[in-house]
Amino acid sequence: MTDPRVHDVVIVGAGPAGAAVAARLHQHGVRDVVVLDRYDFPRDKPCGGGLTGHIDEALAAVDLQLTVPSVASPAATVRFGSFERTVTMGRPVRVIRRIEFDASLVEQVRAKGVEIRTGVAVDELAVAGDHVALKLGGGGQLAAKIVVGADGAASVVRKHLTGNAKALPHRLFMAELPAAAAATVTPAGALRGDAMVYDFTAMAEGLRGYVWLFPVAGDRVNVGLMHYPSSRRGGPELLALLRKHLEPYGVALPAKGSRGWPVWGYHPSAPVSAPRLLTVGDAAGIDGLTGEGIAVAMEQAQVAGDAIARALSTGEVGFAGYRRALRKAVVGRELALDRHLARLLYQxxxxxxxxxxxxxxxxxxxxxxxxxxxxxxxxxxxxxxxxxxxxxxxxxxxxxxxxxxxxxxx
Ligand SMILES: Cc1cc2nc3c(=O)[nH]c(=O)nc-3n(C[C@H](O)[C@H](O)[C@H](O)COP(=O)(O)OP(=O)(O)OC[C@H]3O[C@@H](n4cnc5c(N)ncnc54)[C@H](O)[C@@H]3O)c2cc1C
Structure with missing residues (x-):
């Protein structure tokens, strides 16, 4: 489908980042916005589903709400071999299912009157004078004064900005299983019903990251592993580590059903904008230490939405200050610090x-x-x-x- 108009803004991706940018622009009174996503919703996304304590402010700041079931996890147990320590959190992490959470955000943004076209993939983009031309899957075209890359880890907008720059991604794998599978707790009882578990034991065997177990609504458990790319590890090797290090919890990882995903860590000097283009969320980089990115995406979306509203009112669409604005925001300062910590811890x-x-x-x-x-x-x-x-x-x-x-x- 070809749309002959030049829209003010096209947002590529209707995940948490895209939904939050759209909601922020709506708050600014920007109405000519089209959000595109290659999938119809509800669509799933491999994720631990942990919404950190920032999420309430991040959602409220863009006038969105948490409307789906969640498990409030008030404590985290950190393990390494026989060592185990539990810390309580001032505000719980809420564990959601992405298939439900993302669809609810899309619904809320649509209810504001924002146009969201699903089942539409952006294949290519080109900046042409006063607009950005998008080539869509199936042969359609679309144009906008400003295009936002909220299109996740495999972002076409990010690729356009970074060219062929080579970097190794973080690798994450996850599976959601019946909690009964995890009924046998660790010797010290780590897998208490509502505690999240972060297990670093596999670092002794070359993992540079951790194994997690998060409680999920409906008596289920979300398990997974994150590996930081200081050393290259293949998928089968990482899955074998995950399988082995879930065993002490009584969790048998099925031979099939775990899903992996490469994601790029946030780097303060990586390109996140160019004239008429900017990226947000995973397209701009996840938290290098934890692999967290949902609240991060929604916090970055505020910075992106404000920059776009300003650009539309001034006509200054270069976004030269966007990278710095992202970096200086609380979310950027935390990401930059976590990047340093990850380089030390996972070296x-x-x-x-x-x-x-x-x-x-x-x-x-x-x-x-x-x-x-x-x-x-x-x-x-x-x-x-x-x-x-x-x-x-x-x-x-x-x-x-x-x-x-x-x-x-x-
Ligand atoms: C296994 C795993 C576990 C994780 N656990 C957690 C966790 O517990 N807590 C946490 O905070 N974060 C976690 N993360 C990170 C979190 O999932 C991401 O940071 C988050 O999804 C980022 O949101 P986003 O909107 O930027 O990207 P996405 O959620 O990936 O959304 C991008 C959207 O863009 C669409 N899209 C992509 N390309 C195109 C295209 N060319 N055209 C049109 N549409 C396109 C996709 O269909 C998708 O809907 C985890 C990640 C992984 C892989």
Whole structure:
């Protein structure tokens, strides 16, 4: 289908990022907006479904609501071998199912009067003078003054901005299973009904990331694994690690049914805009430390929506300041800090032990991170506390490293 008009804005992708940009633009009174998605909704998306504590503000800021069932998880259990520690969060993480959550956002945005065309894929784009021309799957065309890439990890807009730049992606795998499969809890009872589990034990076998188990509504459990790309690991190898490290929880990962997804981590100097183009959400990069991206996408969407509204009213469509605005927003500062932390914690070679032992054994670090996840504190503003933890670690590192080694030897 070819649409001869030049719209003010076309948003490619109706996931959390695209829905939130559309809602933000609606708040600004921008009405000539078309959202496209290659799939019809409800559509599923491989995800842990954990909405961190920021989500309430992020949704409220763009006038959207959480309307689908969720499990409130008020605590996180962090494990490494026989070591286990549970931290409570000031505000719970809400675990949703993406098939329901994303469809509900699309419904809410449609109800505002925003045009969302589903089952329409963007194959190519070209910036041509005063507009961006989009070539659609099936041969149609569409044009807009501004195009937003909210099209996730395999973003065509991101590819247009980054060219052939080579970078290894994070790799994530997940599966949703009946909770009965996880009925046998760990020796210390880690898989309490409502606690999320982050298990780093597989780092001793080369994983650079963690295995998770999250409770899901309807007596189910969402399990998965994230691997940071400091070393290259194949899908079968990562799935074998996931399978092995779910066993202590009594979870048997079925031979089929786990879904993988490569995603790029946020980098503060990676291109996120060009004249008439910008990216948001996974197209701009996920949290490198945790792989989180839903609340992140919705927080970035506010920055993107504000920049677009300004560009439409001034005619300045270069978006030269967008990367900096993203970076300076709270979400950008947290992402930049997590990128540093990920490079330390998930590095190739033995030094990861120094950093993991700091995370696990320092009396304050996990609490600080729990507050960041809960959204009750901005970790990037906790520099003095972080430095304090580093100084303590200077004195305790050897002992803690021995404890770490002992935790997997037992
Ligand atoms: C296994 C796994 C577990 C995760 N767990 C969590 C978690 O627990 N918590 C959390 O916060 N984050 C998690 N994430 C990250 C989270 O899923 C993403 O950050 C989030 O989906 C980003 O939203 P988005 O709108 O940017 O992209 P998406 O949700 O991917 O949406 C992009 C949309 O664009 C559409 N699209 C793509 N290309 C085109 C095209 N060419 N034309 C038209 N439409 C197109 C797609 O159909 C899709 O609907 C996880 C990711 C993975 C892979």
């Amino acid at each position: 190739h070679g033995p030094a990861w032990q120094r950093w993991l032992s700091l995370v696990l054994f320092d009396p304050d670090v996990l609490e600080m991170y729990a507050a960041r996840v809960a959204g009750t504190e901005v970790l990037a503003d906790q520099k003095a506390r972080l430095w304090g933890a580093l100084v303590r670690h200077g004195f305790a590192a050897r002992r803690r490293r021995r404890e770490l080694t002992a935790a997997v030897a037992r």
